[in-house]
Amino acid sequence: MDNDQKEGKCSSCSRGGCCSSEKEVKEKPGRRTFLGILVGAINVGLLAVIAGPVTGFLGAPLARRPRKEWIPIADFSEIPQEGAVEITYSHRIQDGYHQVDRMYSVYLRREGEGVVCLDPACTHLGCRVNYQADKDRFLCPCHGGVFDKSGGVVSGPPPKQLVRHDVKVEAGKVWLQKEV
Amino acid sequence: MDERDRNEGRAALTPEAKGVTRSDSTPEERDRLSRPGMKDWLELRLGWYGFVRKNLDEPMPPGVGWWQTLGNLLMTLLAFQFLTGFALAMYYSASPETAHASVKHINEGVPLGAFVRGLHVWGSAFIVVILVAHTLRVFFWGSYKKPRELTWVVGVLIFQVVLGFSFTGYLLPWDQKAYWATVVGTRIAATVPFVGESLLVLIRGGQEVGALTLSRFYALHVMALPAALIGLMGLHLYLVRKHHIAGPVLPKRGKVVPFYPDQLFKDAVVQLAGVGLVVYFALAGKPALEAIANPTQVEFAPRPEWYFLGLYELLKIMPSGFEVVATVIMPGLVTIGMFLLPWLDRSESRHPAHRQWIIVAGSAVILMIGLLTMKGLLETPPEHHAVHEKPPVASAAH
Numbered sequence: 001m002d003n004d005q006k007e008g009k010c011s012s013c014s015r016g017g018c019c020s021s022e023k024e025v026k027e028k029p030g031r032r033t034f035l036g037i038l039v040g041a042i043n044v045g046l047l048a049v050i051a052g053p054v055t056g057f058l059g060a061p062l063a064r065r066p067r068k069e070w071i072p073i074a075d076f077s078e079i080p081q082e083g084a085v086e087i088t089y090s091h092r093i094q095d096g097y098h099q100v101d102r103m104y105s106v107y108l109r110r111e112g113e114g115v116v117c118l119d120p121a122c123t124h125l126g127c128r129v130n131y132q133a134d135k136d137r138f139l140c141p142c143h144g145g146v147f148d149k150s151g152g153v154v155s156g157p158p159p160k161q162l163v164r165h166d167v168k169v170e171a172g173k174v175w176l177q178k179e180v
Numbered sequence: 181m182d183e184r185d186r187n188e189g190r191a192a193l194t195p196e197a198k199g200v201t202r203s204d205s206t207p208e209e210r211d212r213l214s215r216p217g218m219k220d221w222l223e224l225r226l227g228w229y230g231f232v233r234k235n236l237d238e239p240m241p242p243g244v245g246w247w248q249t250l251g252n253l254l255m256t257l258l259a260f261q262f263l264t265g266f267a268l269a270m271y272y273s274a275s276p277e278t279a280h281a282s283v284k285h286i287n288e289g290v291p292l293g294a295f296v297r298g299l300h301v302w303g304s305a306f307i308v309v310i311l312v313a314h315t316l317r318v319f320f321w322g323s324y325k326k327p328r329e330l331t332w333v334v335g336v337l338i339f340q341v342v343l344g345f346s347f348t349g350y351l352l353p354w355d356q357k358a359y360w361a362t363v364v365g366t367r368i369a370a371t372v373p374f375v376g377e378s379l380l381v382l383i384r385g386g387q388e389v390g391a392l393t394l395s396r397f398y399a400l401h402v403m404a405l406p407a408a409l410i411g412l413m414g415l416h417l418y419l420v421r422k423h424h425i426a427g428p429v430l431p432k433r434g435k436v437v438p439f440y441p442d443q444l445f446k447d448a449v450v451q452l453a454g455v456g457l458v459v460y461f462a463l464a465g466k467p468a469l470e471a472i473a474n475p476t477q478v479e480f481a482p483r484p485e486w487y488f489l490g491l492y493e494l495l496k497i498m499p500s501g502f503e504v505v506a507t508v509i510m511p512g513l514v515t516i517g518m519f520l521l522p523w524l525d526r527s528e529s530r531h532p533a534h535r536q537w538i539i540v541a542g543s544a545v546i547l548m549i550g551l552l553t554m555k556g557l558l559e560t561p562p563e564h565h566a567v568h569e570k571p572p573v574a575s576a577a578h
Contacts, residue, residue: 039447060291098282
């Protein structure tokens with residue numbers, strides 16, 4: 001552009017005569033730049049007005065702080081002396097715009113006077129592990145991860161042991177601490 | 181710069197790069213082609229800078245000014261609708277069981293939810309206002325005349341699509357107003373002779389307004405209409421640029437100036453003012469959400485959105501048995517008239533004085549729509565206070 005202006009030609013468009021007058025060519029670049037900056041600033045402002053809230057909508061789940069809550073999930077007597085048992089329980093949660101009763105399951109086993117609670121999600125990629133009673137171990141059907149009776153990795157790709165939930169036994173009930 | 185550069189789309193290249201794409205380039209220039217700067221590299225592949233520059237240098241005839249900023253404002257407002265719509269869709273659920281609760285959650289539970297929904301609600305009203313103003317400007321300036329007939333036709337199609345957005349979007353909150361406006365609005369389809377009942381079932385997705393109506397309207401609102409709108413807007417812009425701005429009715433003396441910076445700056449000022457107003461209204465109050473749709477609540481008087489009030493009033497004053505005149509024939513004639521306007525108006529001149537009958541006819545239609553809308557607005561009862569659902573927790577506690 002600058003080069004063309006020096007040559008006294010209009011570089012702007014292909015339609016002759018549109019801006020080839022002397023005045024146009026001599027227009028101060030300062031004004032052009034100034035208006036350009038103003039237009040840019042207005043557009044950045046408008047973009048911010050819209051991008052802010054939309055990003056907020058996208059990121060709102062990050063701002064949510066889960067709280068912990070003790071909930072009863074089973075009778076202590078349901079847990080056998082030997083081996084693990086799968087317990088299914090339902091819990092009412094706020095799922096976005098509505099409340100739902102969601103089903104969850106965990107494995108419970110006795111350990112001394114207390115209870116161990118293992119999450120059934122494989123620590124590799126989150127498939128649900130199955131309990132094999134005859135070998136007293138957990139097997140992941142997806143990629144062959146194997147966990148021992150207390151959740152430690154025996155073989156396969158899982159990087160760490162099964163997650164243990166905090167549980168307590170009170171008045172014959174097993175209570176689980178759940179993040180909701 | 182010579183003619184060849186322009187023809188071959190090299191206008192935006194740096195002088196060095198221009199040299200190397202010429203057939204008579206020197207060995208030194210050709211050598212530079214193998215090591216182009218980033219800008220030239222992109223230009224040779226995308227043609228982006230040439231495109232931007234061509235648009236910034238679009239010639240503006242003398243007399244073009246604030247009236248020609250409305251199209252750009254519309255584009256901005258529509259882009260805003262797209263973005264706020266995307267945000268709302270992440271929290272909205274198109275089912276009669278959950279739609280109302282999800283909109284309530286947006287209003288009350290999502291950070292800035294009421295603001296974003298307010299932008300969408302007020303934005304839609306503003307779009308209709310600006311769209312009407314843009315259309316009236318083109319009508320009175322006679323800018324639809326040869327060779328811009330198809331630009332006008334595409335604009336009328338965009339008008340229809342925007343009304344389609346309004347009608348389908350209105351149902352989505354699934355509150356009383358939404359439900360009843362849709363029950364009545366879709367009922368209009370049934371007045372079409374011969375195929376009315378089938379048309380009604382087709383629009384509603386069944387005999388009644390229900391789950392299938394809601395998902396049908398939602399699919400139209402977020403898939404079909406946006407796709408149509410983007411395509412039509414692209415075509416409209418292409419045609420506007422191809423035939424250039426028509427300019428004032430009578431050519432003014434003065435020089436033709438490029439779009440950038442003066443007109444672009446005016447556009448930006450109008451965008452700022454328009455968006456500023458929408459933001460102001462969105463901040464001023466939470467967008468309304470009435471009680472959940474209830475097909476048995478009879479004391480509720482259904483009213484459409486204000487820009488359909490003209491049609492609503494027309495229907496009210498029609499004598500019994502002539503409903504089809506108000507629902508199909510008159511709106512149909514106006515729509516057809518709009519599409520055919522460039523061929524109905526045969527005069528060579530764009531001056532209003534030289535095309536009196538079309539100006540009179542157009543003004544009569546506009547006046548009629550205006551009066552009916554005004555009548556509807558004046559007869560609108562004060563804010564309806566529907567019996568809201570009792571908060572379940574509060575009622576259980578007492």
